[in-house]
Amino acid sequence: MNNDLIDRFRLVCRAKHYSLKTEKAYLHWVKYFMFFNKYRNVERMAEPEVEHFLSFLAVQRKVSPTTQNQALCALSFLYKHVVEQPLNNMKFQYAKSPQRVPQVLTHIEAMTVIKQMSGVYQLIAALMYGGGMRISEVLRLRMKDFDFERNTIFIFRSKGQKDRMTLFPIKLHEAVKRQMKKVEKIHAKDVVDGYGMTSLPPALIRKYGNAVKHIAWQYLFISSTRCEHPYDGYICRHHLHQTTFRKALKKAVANTSIIKRVTSHTFRHSFATRLLETGHDIRVVQELLGHEDVKTTQIYTHVLGKHKSGAKSPLDD
Numbered sequence: 048m049n050n051d052l053i054d055r056f057r058l059v060c061r062a063k064h065y066s067l068k069t070e071k072a073y074l075h076w077v078k079y080f081m082f083f084n085k086y087r088n089v090e091r092m093a094e095p096e097v098e099h100f101l102s103f104l105a106v107q108r109k110v111s112p113t114t115q116n117q118a119l120c121a122l123s124f125l126y127k128h129v130v131e132q133p134l135n136n137m138k139f140q141y142a143k144s145p146q147r148v149p150q151v152l153t154h155i156e157a158m159t160v161i162k163q164m165s166g167v168y169q170l171i172a173a174l175m176y177g178g179g180m181r182i183s184e185v186l187r188l189r190m191k192d193f194d195f196e197r198n199t200i201f202i203f204r205s206k207g208q209k210d211r212m213t214l215f216p217i218k219l220h221e222a223v224k225r226q227m228k229k230v231e232k233i234h235a236k237d238v239v240d241g242y243g244m245t246s247l248p249p250a251l252i253r254k255y256g257n258a259v260k261h262i263a264w265q266y267l268f269i270s271s272t273r274c275e276h277p278y279d280g281y282i283c284r285h286h287l288h289q290t291t292f293r294k295a296l297k298k299a300v301a302n303t304s305i306i307k308r309v310t311s312h313t314f315r316h317s318f319a320t321r322l323l324e325t326g327h328d329i330r331v332v333q334e335l336l337g338h339e340d341v342k343t344t345q346i347y348t349h350v351l352g353k354h355k356s357g358a359k360s361p362l363d364d
Contacts, residue, residue, distance in 0.1 A: 049081065052089060052129065059128050064208065067277060068183075076121035090130050097122050098139045116141050148349050149316040156305055157317045163299035167268060170222050171292055172299075172314060174200075177216035179318035179335050181205070182311035186286045189245075190227060191263035195220055202337070211337045223267070230269050234262055237273070237284065244283040246276055319347045 056077060060070040083100050084092060097119075104110045104118055119141060127133045152160065161172045174185050184202050192201040193215060200215045215223075237243045243260040252259060266286040276283050292311060300309045307313075315336070322332050333344040 049086070049089065053077070056125065056129050061278070063128070072117060073121035073124060076118045077125050079118075080122060080125075089125070090132070093126075093132065094134055094136050094138070097126075097134060098137065101139045146346075148346065150308055150313060151320045151347075151350050152305070152307065152309065152313060152317040154317075154321055156303075156307070157314065157321075159303050160296075160299050160305065160309060163302045164295055167226065167287070168292055168295035168299075170219065170226060171268060172296065172311075173216070173219055173222070175311060175314035176318055177219060178213040179315050179322075179332075180213060181315060182289055182292060186266070186268050186289065186292075188267045189263070190230065190265050190267060192267075193223060205337055207337075207339065209337055209339075211334070213335050226267055230265050230267060231262060233269055233284070234265050242273060242282055242284075244276075244281055246274075246283045246285040248278075252279065316347070316350070319344065320350050323347055324351060 053074065056074065057070065060073065065073075080097070080100050081087075081089065083103065084096055087096075100122075101115060101119060104115055110118075119139065123134055157176050161169060161176065164172055171182075171185050174180060174188075175182065178185075178200055180200075180202065184205050187203070188200065189203075192203070194201070195215075198215045198217055199212045202211050202213060204210060234243060238260065245259055245264045245266065247255075247259050247264065255264075265284065268287045270285045270287055273282050274285050275281070289311070296309065296311060319332050319336055322335070323329065329341060329344055329348070332347070333341050336344060338344045
């Protein structure tokens with residue numbers, strides 16, 4: 048494997064401030080592409096080899112349009128920004144993904160699932176349903192992001208590198224305060240042991256220095272163990288991993304009579320649907336969800352069956 052190319056790829060991703068999740072996903076497809084072509088020199092390959100690989104994914108592997116498009120994005124990024132030989136004559140276009148109506152829970156169903164959970168996992172689920180956040184956004188919340196007076200939560204650099212504010216349910220104030228006290232105890236012990244650093248992007252570490260040891264920067268859903276920072280190598284406290292929540296959610300749903308497919312993102316869909324259902328303006332919902340275009344938010348009107356104002360079945364007349 049061309050380790051030099053992989054290192055260059057990582058450097059470009061980080062220079063362009065791509066998330067670690069995107070970097071890992073793109074690297075997966077680059078390595079798979081190299082393996083598929085028996086580790087030939089990437090710089091000596093071009094459009095024909097990329098098209099052959101994408102055809103293999105679509106025909107042999109039968110991957111979804113979304114997966115196929117991600118592979119194409121990764122290889123386009125590789126050739127444009129790392130190899131500096133853009134794929135200008137590609138015959139293989141982005142696959143069109145079918146427009147799907149998201150699976151949502153009713154308010155009663157959402158609360159039923161949340162009540163089946165306990166401890167920190169119940170709080171995570173409640174924040175997703177109460178604030179319309181993605182699982183990654185909830186897990187990255189820091190102590191300083193909660194405004195108890197204005198009942199708002201600040202979400203830093205979410206999807207598309209955009210900041211936004213969302214709702215902080217009053218009913219969750221006490222639960223969040225209890226979780227904060229737990230974090231304070233863990234952080235105090237870390238400081239005594241000579242640590243206390245939180246996981247932060249390198250630019251913020253340089254900007255704030257030792258201030259990142261302050262309790263305000265600690266994650267609300269702090270990891271139970273210390274780890275090595277993936278970029279800078281210092282020992283820090285990261286947040287809980289998504290898989291731990293997914294396991295707890297799966298167990299909670301299994302204890303109910305709900306037969307719908309429920310994922311962490313279902314709470315975000317259910318939040319949007321519930322707000323529209325209770326008469327909130329679609330522009331408000333768009334802002335809370337962080338959607339750039341209101342057309343993205345309009346999918347939830349289809350969930351409600353209200354894409355035509357006041358429409359109802361003739362049988363219900």
